Amino acid sequence: MRYSTLFPKTLRDSPSEANNISTKLLYQAGFIRESTAGRYYFLPLGLRVHHKIIQLMREEMNRTGAQEMVTPILHPLELWQETNRTNSAGFELMQVKDRRSAKFALGGTAEEMFVDLVRRNPVSYRDMPFNLYQFSPKFRDEMRARGGLLRVREFTMKDAYSFDRTEEDFKVEYLKMWNTYKKIFDRLGLPTVVVESDNGYIGGEYCHEFVVESEVGESRFLMTPDGSYAAHEDVAKFTHEMVNPDDKVEDFKIIDQPKWVQTMEHNEKHYKLPAKRFLKNVVYKTTDGRIIIGTIRGDLEVNPTKLAHAVNAVGGLEPATDEDLAKLGTKSGYVHCWGHKGCTYVGDLSLKTVRNFIGGQKEDLTDSFNVNYGRDFTCEVEADIAMAQPGMLAPNGKDCLVEKRGIEVGNIFQLGYHYSKLMDANFVDEDGTRKLFYMGCYGIGVGRTLATIVEKFNDDKGLIWPREVAPFQVHLVVLPGDPAVKEAANALYKTLLEQDIEVLYDDRDGVSAGVKFADADLIGLPWRFLIGKKTVASESVEIKARTAKETELVKLTDLSAWCAKNI
């Protein structure tokens, strides 16, 4: 590609709204442009990288036996209605009507489309397992789009859907995808942490995000320093240590308490005891109106995601209002650990770590003392509903959890029978009976992966493309002013193309060497080849790696061998 006619040229400035390094550099170097917020053009240089990332993912997916195909972009809305996802997909769904008033969804994911396809074709156990995937545009009607390619409204996603006979078979596929994702990101030069995460209404233990640590990422998670455990704060577990195992269990009693003692801080001040010696209640409401009281040790916070799973609240939880509390016959700060009617008590595992709690049945001028879980009260549901925090003991009981931030580049999770059941998608098993497919789902955002590579590989001069995804391998620069030099560069360009080497050739006349060098650094191809008077005289080319300071003179007669070795 000749740089002289490449559209567009590099720019001195990036748009003021570019709030991270990837957006800034991709914009300046001419890889992307925004159309409207969150919708991007991939320009010639950017699209080449996009294609290379796709091709790399395709190679690795195909190696596993997964089969690439593609669905229409407009999904019949009836399919989304079948699975009740028109309002609960976890993202805002865009809808469109055609001239015959047929309704369609602009797909954000494609479970329904794949399941509908599969159920309309006869499948026997002999045809299984199979994993179907596509690279296709996805739409998310995000309220705010920011961070350039990191959070957009329209993007290319590789989404894969596996169809298995049993949960056991699914586990094999899940592990295969896990390893494939690891390999994909390894090849892209992205070190990933595999983070346990919440599988929403589908639940189950198989749900992981592939996260690249980065300050600009929106994913927060907790992990052990050695990475052996990593989980989103939504689902992170920790080891519960006993608080006062040596204390003797004392008799329950109601004690007087001054009226000013209202909050946990007041408790600590008044009793001169740490928060973990007190009981705490937090009240939530499910979307279908159930009142849930989470009872927990005073130093811990309730994790609404864990609490929702504990009570099977498919639509999630929201904090109870003063009205809700009034219905229970109480008010904020006076919720009891037992005794309220018309609600479900969920007790955290931490209730079993303390002897002789204070609190639990507080009135205006009294509170309860020496409260022991199991003796003085029990909760209908017992579960881990506590929010893990940095510094807590990891599930391995040895390390402390540390907090990390990163960019989620991929995720894998089980769908189980969720979709196959709702859509009645089945196969004929060996015994002749019809059985539902056990499914899994595996996604990677291509544009976000591209931006993450840029976040990781850049310096103050510009982009630094890893070889596997560089738009071109060689940036050929010709020094201006001398026709013989230009002729030599033209000849070299031709030679390199004949050797199938990808070259961006800065053939511009009347542009200074300094500008050309700066552009080459900004665009960030792995190798810069320079042709000038000196190299012509010595029948050589001056080569510099993007990441190196030194240059190297290579004889033209040796260049083919050099390329074979290095490119």
Place this chain on the structure above:
Amino acid sequence: MRYSTLFPKTLRDSPSEANNISTKLLYQAGFIRESTAGRYYFLPLGLRVHHKIIQLMREEMNRTGAQEMVTPILHPLELWQETNRTNSAGFELMQVKDRRSAKFALGGTAEEMFVDLVRRNPVSYRDMPFNLYQFSPKFRDEMRARGGLLRVREFTMKDAYSFDRTEEDFKVEYLKMWNTYKKIFDRLGLPTVVVESDNGYIGGEYCHEFVVESEVGESRFLMTPDGSYAAHEDVAKFTHEMVNPDDKVEDFKIIDQPKWVQTMEHNEKHYKLPAKRFLKNVVYKTTDGRIIIGTIRGDLEVNPTKLAHAVNAVGGLEPATDEDLAKLGTKSGYVHCWGHKGCTYVGDLSLKTVRNFIGGQKEDLTDSFNVNYGRDFTCEVEADIAMAQPGMLAPNGKDCLVEKRGIEVGNIFQLGYHYSKLMDANFVDEDGTRKLFYMGCYGIGVGRTLATIVEKFNDDKGLIWPREVAPFQVHLVVLPGDPAVKEAANALYKTLLEQDIEVLYDDRDGVSAGVKFADADLIGLPWRFLIGKKTVASESVEIKARTAKETELVKLTDLSAWCAKNI
């Protein structure tokens, strides 16, 4: 790819709505499925062909220096409003609103998106010319979708947009694209006729369709038997022969005429003269209410497209109503060739081919006789407004025009200053002034091209893929029943993959040789490799070309050389 787990398997039947051979075969062989009418899944086999067609087009486009990029799928509707295309794109535009009520078009083409991108980036004459293209989904809200992939509502289009400094530069690019399209279709094995066609409201002489002759195509055109001239009937020209050049010009007179002489047939019967000796008028109305009278020789039909261009009727024409005629003071069958007020007369070139016309100023019991154009009347506008017909003399004055039918697989046309003017897209020219881009546009439908290949290459057993686009090159069949045979086939499969040969391996157990052969023929890969007891015994493989009747035994030791030569 192992056929055992390929999704889906071949089917015995095709859907009843499949009304052409391509839909039928692509469906049965497992290449495509319909989601809703006009929206197709490309299944694993189908997508491989789709990709190969794209890659071939990409290679040829890149060879010309054109630059691939991609726009967002949702186009801001304001851009389509800027060019007045929300209601006049020539296809029904789908529109969608996001949660913030921002409006978008689902692009049917992308002129606005490219022009908007280009105008927002500084361009100098030094950066030109350039041609930007993309492969991207396009949406057409067709009232009826039929013909499988031949006419759909959603498809991948390669659309290219060229930006030139002048019309002269554009002509160079146009010719380059013409030749590139020829080469693309040649490589795909598709013989194309390049057919002049109508450029609608943009006009101009540069507008051609690439058409593959086929009975299932929707494009009708006229051409000379040698193909040196081909044009859509909308724009087809022909040679006007003089009808009676030797007749003496006679004096004009009004003659009596029986009341029953009303139509052209009556004329012929009463005067015993052919239709071409009579005058005929056809009345149309423009969308902005102008009345247009087309005056033409009695044996010819008015071509509304030509007539519309003659009077610059951007929105096209519709037949005048009885009311319109009443306003002119006349009625159907009594329109005069001259004298009506409040209308525009357009005279066809054929008016000059006849001496002593009959008709032109007809009353209830009289008509005019010996009417001569130029002496007795003239029209405000003179133009070729006649519909060419099969059998007419071609523009070369030698051959007769024949009528053809075909599938339009690509089109190229000038946009001129149309979009750059409406959207104020300009560059800085050598003299420092800002000038509008002179543009061209070049489209190919990928799915329709795929279906056209199938229409051309098939037999009663199934598909016959040309090598360049075959989903795999080799269909490896193992005969069932013998573990040693299966092992040999497995080994061969591995060997072929290591040699980067694309293989579809029918590894199914318990499926008869007959079924496997039938499936291989239906799927239509170029080569069938067979492994059975006999070939294992002779350490060879039996090879059959899809199009051949004979098979060939090739020693395994010679296979690598055979593949290098043939695949």
